[in-house]
Amino acid sequence: MADALLTLEGVHTHIGQYHILQGVDFTVPRGAMTVLLGRNGAGKSTTLRTIMGLWQPSRGKITFEGREIGGWATPDIARAGIGYVPETMGVFADLTVRENMILAARAGAPDATRLEWIFAFFPALKRFWTQPAGVLSGGQKQMLSIARAVIEPRALILIDEPTKGIAPAIIDNMISAFDELKRGATTILLVEQNFRFAEALGDHAVVMDDGRIVHRETMAALAADTATQTRLLGLSLEAHG
Amino acid sequence: MVEQDGAATASGASEAVAAGGADYLPILLVPALAAAALPLIGNPVTWITLTIAALAMGMMIFVIASGLTLVFGLMDVLNFGHGAFIAIGAYLAMTTLVPLAGWIQADQLGLNLAALGLAILAAMAGTSVIGWAFERVIIMPVYGQHLKQILITTGGLIVTEQLIHVVWGGDQKPMPLPTALRGAITIGDVAVEKFRLLAMVVGLAVFVAMLLVLNRTKLGLLIRAGVENREMVEALGYRIRRLFVAVFVAGSALAGLGGTLWALYRETLTAGIGSEVIVLVFIVIIIGGLGSIGGCFLGSVLVAQMANYTGYLASKVALASNILLMVIILMWRPQGLYAVGGR
Numbered sequence: 001m002a003d004a005l006l007t008l009e010g011v012h013t014h015i016g017q018y019h020i021l022q023g024v025d026f027t028v029p030r031g032a033m034t035v036l037l038g039r040n041g042a043g044k045s046t047t048l049r050t051i052m053g054l055w056q057p058s059r060g061k062i063t064f065e066g067r068e069i070g071g072w073a074t075p076d077i078a079r080a081g082i083g084y085v086p087e088t089m090g091v092f093a094d095l096t097v098r099e100n101m102i103l104a105a106r107a108g109a110p111d112a113t114r115l116e117w118i119f120a121f122f123p124a125l126k127r128f129w130t131q132p133a134g135v136l137s138g139g140q141k142q143m144l145s146i147a148r149a150v151i152e153p154r155a156l157i158l159i160d161e162p163t164k165g166i167a168p169a170i171i172d173n174m175i176s177a178f179d180e181l182k183r184g185a186t187t188i189l190l191v192e193q194n195f196r197f198a199e200a201l202g203d204h205a206v207v208m209d210d211g212r213i214v215h216r217e218t219m220a221a222l223a224a225d226t227a228t229q230t231r232l233l234g235l236s237l238e239a240h241g
Numbered sequence: 242m243v244e245q246d247g248a249a250t251a252s253g254a255s256e257a258v259a260a261g262g263a264d265y266l267p268i269l270l271v272p273a274l275a276a277a278a279l280p281l282i283g284n285p286v287t288w289i290t291l292t293i294a295a296l297a298m299g300m301m302i303f304v305i306a307s308g309l310t311l312v313f314g315l316m317d318v319l320n321f322g323h324g325a326f327i328a329i330g331a332y333l334a335m336t337t338l339v340p341l342a343g344w345i346q347a348d349q350l351g352l353n354l355a356a357l358g359l360a361i362l363a364a365m366a367g368t369s370v371i372g373w374a375f376e377r378v379i380i381m382p383v384y385g386q387h388l389k390q391i392l393i394t395t396g397g398l399i400v401t402e403q404l405i406h407v408v409w410g411g412d413q414k415p416m417p418l419p420t421a422l423r424g425a426i427t428i429g430d431v432a433v434e435k436f437r438l439l440a441m442v443v444g445l446a447v448f449v450a451m452l453l454v455l456n457r458t459k460l461g462l463l464i465r466a467g468v469e470n471r472e473m474v475e476a477l478g479y480r481i482r483r484l485f486v487a488v489f490v491a492g493s494a495l496a497g498l499g500g501t502l503w504a505l506y507r508e509t510l511t512a513g514i515g516s517e518v519i520v521l522v523f524i525v526i527i528i529g530g531l532g533s534i535g536g537c538f539l540g541s542v543l544v545a546q547m548a549n550y551t552g553y554l555a556s557k558v559a560l561a562s563n564i565l566l567m568v569i570i571l572m573w574r575p576q577g578l579y580a581v582g583g584r
Contacts, residue, residue, distance in 0.1 A: 052476060078478035090473035092466040094581060099462050106478050148477070 011060030083149035093134030104148035297437035299545035300444020305499030308492020314532020324515025325401035330497025353419030372493020530577025
């Protein structure tokens, strides 16, 4: 296995009185896509939010590029090189597509070559460039959310269920885009319930249940092991696949 | 590669209005309210005079409210202490004008405006500094706690008013208009007070400047984005806390400017000048939609129209009429005239 870009060791997260993450341990290898799987309510989104500093871990250690980032403020974590695509997409509806991208490009104006690369996968963004993001459809908003995360090179991108409620043809474009990102050595941690999508892209699979990691193996091995899928994930993979 | 946005475009079109880009309907409320008042007032000259007075008053309320709506929208902070900045601004301006009495009394517009300009600068600088300290000491410990925010900022307002009594005394102070700004310009049968014209110019200038900053600068984009989804702004790597402090300070400075204009409009001031106007200011930002500058501008004009028309027709119900206006608008649009993002 390649060296670890991100490591979680015994991470606990409390949200109010609820103890959501109960000692999460896993590693995200550099240059690969790790897929975080699990039933609804297993703690997958909370794990991403905890890595991003949107929830503070109450215990445990989060190490990114050799630096302990647990307890850092969210902007500092983002500046360390982590991009985030939340489940809610988080597009700024009152801002135009262009303005959304301007904000995502922290270093200056969005790079023209990079933009053209994004437009090749998500052409709707070019067409709606000067329109408020609020007029976009759900799929287009997801494109914008992903585009924001990749407009500048990031060491790691956290993506929370990008295919949820999205048309299959857009999912194909996403697969192509993520495939390209992987080839460019971008590391991705993906939360996903769409098994076809996860299987097409994932290198490593990590399965969560009740706030803990219950299984780790390569994606190819998990895809071939229907018994483990059924035991750990119930019918959810089939239902979403 | 497949493009899937044909259907999306159709659904997107229906969302265009909700996004606020091309929603002109609320703007029609201003001429509609004016038209509805005309038959009740009867005399067209009186109606025009009241409408111009309303526009001037609306601009002053907008200057005061614009910072507060951004503070509200950006960090969900309920700052009932905003009235303190209005009062302090007015008192600082009054104090600055004392040694400039010669400029104020001279019948030269240039000297008058220079004196006013200096007074406004002093008011805005002073309220900026006090706003910064207020945010550090009073607001920062109560982020995310609305009840505590209401209690502590109201407490801050009361303490500030009492401090004003200590520093400047408790009696009513005169705030005379500069000589060249007294009286009215007569157009036909309509007399337009000169100071009201100045207030309109200042209010419009602030509105245009805010629109330019919010729409043409990265700082403005960040403020608009932060009002809509501050968590995502942070996830993109921006420190929203610093942004909020900057907006809070700017909002305090604008309250100082608004307080100066308001005191000149009334030609007197007391420590309670901020408390008097703050109810209208809160009605404005709720009507306009929290965090919306366009909504705040429109809300200010509507509230001022209502105050002036009902003040003439039935003065005892002037404030009640504005509360009624707020209720009607919220029944029509529960998030205010221009809802910001998902708020």
